[in-house]
Amino acid sequence: MTGALIEYHTKVVISAKSLEDGSDLSFSVSNVQESTASSVVWPILKSIGSVGVSMGEFMPSVSTSSVVINNSYGSIGFERKFSDLLERYSIINQPILIYVCACAIGEFDSGDYELRWAGVVKKTRERDDDISIDIAGRGIEDRVINTIVSREIFTNAPESSLGLPLPVIIGNAVQVKPIIINDTSESSIEYAYGTNLVDYRCDGISQVYAKAHDGDYVEIDGSSSVSTQLYGNTYASGKSNDTMSNWEIGHRFQIGSEGDIVTAAFMRVYKSAGTAAGVIEIKLYVDDLLQNASSSNWGRAPGTVLGTGRYELSKLSASAGDYEIRVNFDKPVILKPYQNWFISHKLVGDTTGYVKKYYDVAVSENIFIKTTSDSLWTEVTDYKQYWGLLGCHVYDTPPTSISRWAGITIDQNDDLDEMPDISKIDLMLDVGGLNDSSSGAVTGSAYQLIESPQHAVELLTKQFNGSIYTGGQFGSEHSATWPQVNNNTSQYYRKISGKTVGATKLSSFIEQICRASASRLTLHPSATTPIGFWAWGARSEVSDALVDDEIEIISIETLGTETIINAVEFFYSEKLVPLDYITGSATGEFKSYSARIYSGDSSEEHYDLCSRISEISQECFGVRELSSKAQPLIRDEVSARNLMLSVLLRNQFPLKLVTFRVPYQRFKDRKLLDVINISHPRLPAFFGTTPKASPATYDGAEVDLTTGYHLSRAASCRAQIESIRTIWDSENTPQIEIVASLLNNPGDPT
Structure with missing residues (x-):
């Protein structure tokens, strides 16, 4: 038990729960009598299996082991053995800590114990006068990190949304598909798109996409309010009026770089005194025949009707004057950018002649007319008439005090009773991920976007205590290189931008973060904060130097070609909005990625460097490619390049x-x-x-x-x-x- 002037004391502290009231208790056992100990330590420890931790590719794995203690009668008091305690206390699934003290012979001090291992008890087994306690190392406290849509959180969620996980979002400009959580009101639909961690909340929407009539997702600007006129001619009073024909009249307008969600339209008419009859039909056409509303294409129809509304003229007041005719379309219409559109109106069934067109004789414009349902459209010049479109207002839903989710709300004008079903709109969002808290607990800056891998790991390992996320297993045993990852002036800089897919365990997402950032998670002896973070970066300082008379070498093993990577190709910058042959980088399973990096691409700046790194390896072992071809947590070129270089530099030769x-x-x-x-x-x-x-x-x-x-x-x-x-x-x-x-x-x- 003793070495040269050194003696070793080993102590095992076993926690227990009372089977009567759940109260806590702990027992300590040691391999020697500790007369100086301030608490009771029974000298009944017989043996311990090896304990420790090993690294996988990115994540550590803890060992299982066993502790054997003396369970004979009288070993812990008069006719008392350790297993007697287990009648009223349970140690199953309770913490167990192993301490070692190395001291000069005869100078033992219980304060010199150092923690070597922290774990939990898995099971016990009695045999003869021994009791064996099987133990497992304390690794990451794994759990599902998503908020799940449930009626407990979202009381008005539709059945189709229940059970769906909200992604955890890290970084900027991440594309997500929102989930409806409240569709009880026709005029206002609420969506959730991401998981908030109470004080750590998503940064909000930066862009909204909606699926247009042709299947394309287009950028949506969104109205500043449901009563704001989107397109058309601004109303002016005191203008002229004249007889309204029963022709269909079309007005052309064009959409710029961002589209809109349109739900309603209006136009101005003049009405003489009396009760009007008939209806005015208003239609919204898309110019999908590519005529660009030009007279050189005379006779072409404006296009496909995407929305229709009807106004009963009998609802107008009997008094004379100009009036606004407003209709809701039968369904919401997505106005696609860089596209010509037409809004048309037609008077149908009027027998009174009271309803007249309202116009400005001082301004002329081109319009399209269709005299009968079978006739062709004709482009003519006429006086300006007054019309407009109303759309949806899209905005971030204000978070609650204990915020478990981030969301958006879509409102439409509710002046009319029958409204189009805006819950049927197919949406995608560009959003910002989780921010730091108001105190800057993770990054040091209030509300700072979480995008560095170590900050993401630190935040995600925090635990919910019923009101906030705090504490957690993230400790202070990190590599000296880890700050380089977070410094955008460092040559080793890299960041994370992406989201979880489906209900995701903490360990799984951390492994994805490490894989995407050339990082590794470590574990160290600690009862509370065992997690450390290692990041590939500048040359590491040597922490110790060993010579031959200090160590006993057991084995030297050279692994096979499975440990070699000398060619790297992967796709990054994932998009949910479908990409075309210009914006996309690939077809098949990687068609949703907009960027690609390849170490063998001779047209890129990194080609010469990558060739120098890998040429000897490829000559000796052949081309060995990185198996993971998709990197959904990388969005920028700098991070992609540094990940590629780290893989090539660390894996040229067999491990x-x-x-x-x-x-x-x-x-x-x-x-x-x-x-x-x-x-x-x-x-x-x-x-x-x-x-x-x-x-x-x-x-x-x-x-x-x-x-x-x-x-x-x-x-x-x-x-x-x-x-x-x-x-x-x-x-x-x-x-x-x-x-x-x-x-x-x-x-x-x-």
């Missing part, structure tokens, strides 16, 4: 792993993914320029080996810790067992 053991006291402070130096004769050390070994030299001269000098050949290798475990021998003396990857890829700054 080489060295497993070794070190005395506990010598290496207890090292952490997962620390970079270290190792000098040992068993490590590869070529030296010189030929496979034939040269005689040993010192200070430029060959050494005489007959004089009794002890010589060994060893190179100093940089390595990164991929697994760190504490193991105990039969006398409960701890050691550290390490698996480290040799950093043998030229050019990799790690």
